[in-house]
Amino acid sequence: MSANGPGKHFLLHTLFLAAALLLSPVVSSAQTEGTSLTTIRKPASYDASSAIEVGAGAGPTGIASDGVNVWVTNQFSDSVIKVAGDGTVVGKYAVGKNPIGVATDGVSVWVANNGDDTVTKLSIDGAVLGTFAAGDGPEAVLIAGKYVWVANEKDSSVTKLSSDGAVLGTFKVGQRPVALVTDGTNIWVANNQSDTVTKLSATGEVLGTYGVGDGPFGLAFDGANIWVTNFFSGSVMKLDLNDGAVVAKAVVGDGAAGIAINESDVLVVNNGSNSVSVLGKEGTVVSTLKVGISPYGVAVTPSGIWVTNAGSDSISRR
Numbered sequence: 355m356s357a358n359g360p361g362k363h364f365l366l367h368t369l370f371l372a373a374a375l376l377l378s379p380v381v382s383s384a385q386t387e388g389t390s391l392t393t394i395r396k397p398a399s400y401d402a403s404s405a406i407e408v409g410a411g412a413g414p415t416g417i418a419s420d421g422v423n424v425w426v427t428n429q430f431s432d433s434v435i436k437v438a439g440d441g442t443v444v445g446k447y448a449v450g451k452n453p454i455g456v457a458t459d460g461v462s463v464w465v466a467n468n469g470d471d472t473v474t475k476l477s478i479d480g481a482v483l484g485t486f487a488a489g490d491g492p493e494a495v496l497i498a499g500k501y502v503w504v505a506n507e508k509d510s511s512v513t514k515l516s517s518d519g520a521v522l523g524t525f526k527v528g529q530r531p532v533a534l535v536t537d538g539t540n541i542w543v544a545n546n547q548s549d550t551v552t553k554l555s556a557t558g559e560v561l562g563t564y565g566v567g568d569g570p571f572g573l574a575f576d577g578a579n580i581w582v583t584n585f586f587s588g589s590v591m592k593l594d595l596n597d598g599a600v601v602a603k604a605v606v607g608d609g610a611a612g613i614a615i616n617e618s619d620v621l622v623v624n625n626g627s628n629s630v631s632v633l634g635k636e637g638t639v640v641s642t643l644k645v646g647i648s649p650y651g652v653a654v655t656p657s658g659i660w661v662t663n664a665g666s667d668s669i670s671r672r
Contacts (some may be wrong), residue, residue, distance in 0.1 A: 356630040365465060389416055405644065405658075406671045408441040414662040414669055416456040417612075417651040418463070424653050424660045425463050436480060439657030441671060446529055449474040449487060455494040455505075462517075464502055464623050466492035473504055475519060496534035496541070498556075502540055505531035512543055513556060526557040534581065535573035537595055540581055544570040551582055553598065564598030566591055572613035576635055577618070583610035583622055590622050598650030602637030612651040616659070623649045623661060630661060630672075645670045 411428025418425050424437050429452050436445040450467025453474075457464050462483065468491050477484045489506025492513075495502040501522070502515040507530045514522045528545025531552075537541050540561060541554040546569055555562045558667040567584025574581045576620065577643040579601065588610050593603035607624025610631075614621045619640075620633040625648055632641040646663025649670075653660050658671045 356671045391419055406441045406445070406669070408437060410662070410667055410669050411434060411446070412667055413664050414667060415454050415609070415664055416466075417653045417660060417662045418456045418670070419457045419653040419655045419660075420458045420460045420463070424655060425456050425640075425670070426662055427453055427456045427457055428614060429468075429664075432469075434463070434476070436617070437660075437669065439541065439655060441488050445480045446652055447476060447480045447482070449476075449482075455492070455662055457495045457497045457502075459497045461635045462497075464495045464497060465503055466495040468476065468507070471506075473502070473515070473519070484519050485516065487521070489524060490500045493532045494534045496536060498536040498541065501556075501585070504535075505525050505534050507532055507545060507546075510545075512554065512558070523558045525551040525552070525554060525560070527616050528563065532571060533573040535575050537575050537580065542575075544582055546570055546585070549584075563650070564593065564600055565601075566593075566600070571611050572623075574615045574620070576615045579614055581615070581620055583613050585609055585611055585625070588624070588626075590631075590633070590637075604631075604633055604637045604639055606631035606633075606639060608641065611649070611659075612655055614652045614659075621652055621654075621659065623652050623672075625649060630659075644670055645672070 382458045412430035414426050415429045416427040426435050440536045445610050449465045450472045451469030453465045454468045455466035465474045472485050472490050474485050489511045492504045492510030493507040494505040513524045527543045528548030528550045530547040531543045531547045533544035543552040552563050567587035567589050569586035570582050571585040572583040583590050606622045608626030611625045612623040622631040630643040645661045646666040647667050648665030649661045650664045651662045661670045
């Protein structure tokens, strides 16, 4: 896949219902799993025979685990659903317009509403606790300790919020930031149209900007290194935590999007290939798992790995 300028933005934001577009990962810090028990170290309770598909709302995109359930944003039905480990939809909650990113710390759930420049905070039971202003086009959301960080794709900024939604600062990063992750101290940002990642301090100071592949899309932290997917390169890179140097690179499927990490594996959603690549932490692809159409995000739970399929309005458990 290749695209430039405005074309990238269009593909990466509105056309993801087509398999050739983009959204693929195992969510937002994506996590995935698959069908080969011999190559994938999954949660102890995982059983390939229990793989299921669950209907979601229109355009399921972001996904996050609260440790038991998964929360899924439905971009085109302005809602988020809560799904139990057995696939039962236990709640559906209205949020803002065109929700994309979602994050939870097991106590609260935050949703980035791209269409109305807000974030919604819900309790773990789904009650709306508040809706707060963000930047222009909030795309991704991250809970880091007592703070919430929001990537605003349209004004190339990151907003830092308190737990009660107060804006504590807004910081410029690269073009079209679409993903966030913390290494426990700093905040890392994937700049989709600058082909870079930015490392911010906890106070928002830019500590470094590092070149990566074409169209960085997803971020994850494995406890020692940062991983970034490159959508248009169909690749994933492992970065040194200190200086952003590329220490490993692997070619995965078409449209590398969401990424997640479990105990032993790195899981990359391939939006254009309708699959998830499973890699060892050294960066070698060991298996490829088939999922639904135009997969976008991924999350890992004790019940298995869950993937949002934006093109088939479903989520897959593997």
